[in-house]
Amino acid sequence: MSYYERRAISEVFEILNASKVPYLLLRNTGDELPDHLGWGKDIDILVRHQDGIKLRRVLLKNKLIQVRHPLHNDVKLYGVHQFEMFKTQNQVLLDVNYEIAVRSLDRGQWIPLDQVIQLSAWEKSRMVDIGGVSVPVLGSEDLWVCTLARCVFDKKVFSSWHCQALAGLLPLVDLGDVEGKLSLIFFKYTDRLLDLAKKGEYQKIFDDYVSFKDY
């Protein structure tokens, strides 16, 4: 498998940082950034919708081109804005999201996570170093919640990497905060979900969730 060069990845973050447009890196699955992002895979960022025009202007000025997003035709509900995709001169793909959203279970429509989680993502962001560049990412609690939600709704499966990442992060998070946010997504299933997570039984979560009846 071929990967983007580290320099090409760093360049994207340098452009974003120089733009002064607030953004967040939504995920770094498998720690693939900065050295193992497979060719054709993208960097997912979160930007506030009101900053979208400014961001687009900056990216185009830096010779990125806007390309049709592969999920352009997907149905987005409850105010989820159209995803946008840009490509650098080194062919790195930048996937711009204006809300943290997941796919609904049966029709695959994009639904935003609760407003509490959207606000918390910005309020509790933190900085990490990626390829020598300081990059804002989700706080630990929001990262844990969003990763878990993504596994349940988008992927419908927990990969071994995701299981390890969730298990590794769980002892470090504020469980009260996590529980509150999970309850906005999973409602009465939250207690059972946390129970399975604490036992490390992530693989059981999806089937258990869709067959849950105590509500």
Added chain:
Amino acid sequence: MSNPGVITLASLRNVGRNINRLDIEDNIGEAIHVHLNSLRLDFSVEEFLGMADEFIQAALSLDVFQKYQLEKLDPHFLFEMSDLIKDIRRVEMKTCRLGNLKSLVRVRVPKIGDVMLSRRIKYSPAYRFLEGGGGSFAEYVQHNYPGVDNVSRLEKLRDSIKENGYSPEFGYIVLFGDQKFIRDGQHRAAILASLGGLDQEIPVMVFHFAGNRWRLKPYRQVAKAFIKKAAVYGIRQVKNVLRSLGIG
């Protein structure tokens, strides 16, 4: 914000004269929502299942299915034929030759889309699969049992029939009126044919209805789809010609 863990249990439009919208959604962890026009009713799972039981009791008290047990009929089949239930006049048991029955098979016709065509049992995907003919059965898209693949479902049913026989416990093959199309029980028919041959006489349940709304005309459906496609193509060609002439 909405619950992303939503599964649509039913979605109907323009039911009778008064119902424009009927959607039933399972919002996992939260509630079951029944949307009736602009009204939303929230149920717990227990309340919803309780209401469903009440509807079953109401149907039984109407004696729509006469002496035959409603709960032996597949709920997906009941849902599909729900609009015809009020037209049922008589239900009877008959015997007929298995090889004379026809399956309704979804076929993708290039440039037209999916249409339902009739096939004799021996040409149905399930029968051909059971006879080792392979074919498209494993990939055939079935909508009624999400999460269950066709092969597992068929094999489980075959094992059950081998052990218990073709018995009312598991529901009869259902026909409507004088037509030989299998309305429910195509897999059972394919399995029986595979196990005992096409010449065997088997008991089937036949629903008789008032009127003709129940009658299926699969080839008319294909013809309609083809004509519609041709009309759309024709209109597009005419528009292209007009555009090239600078008109319209």
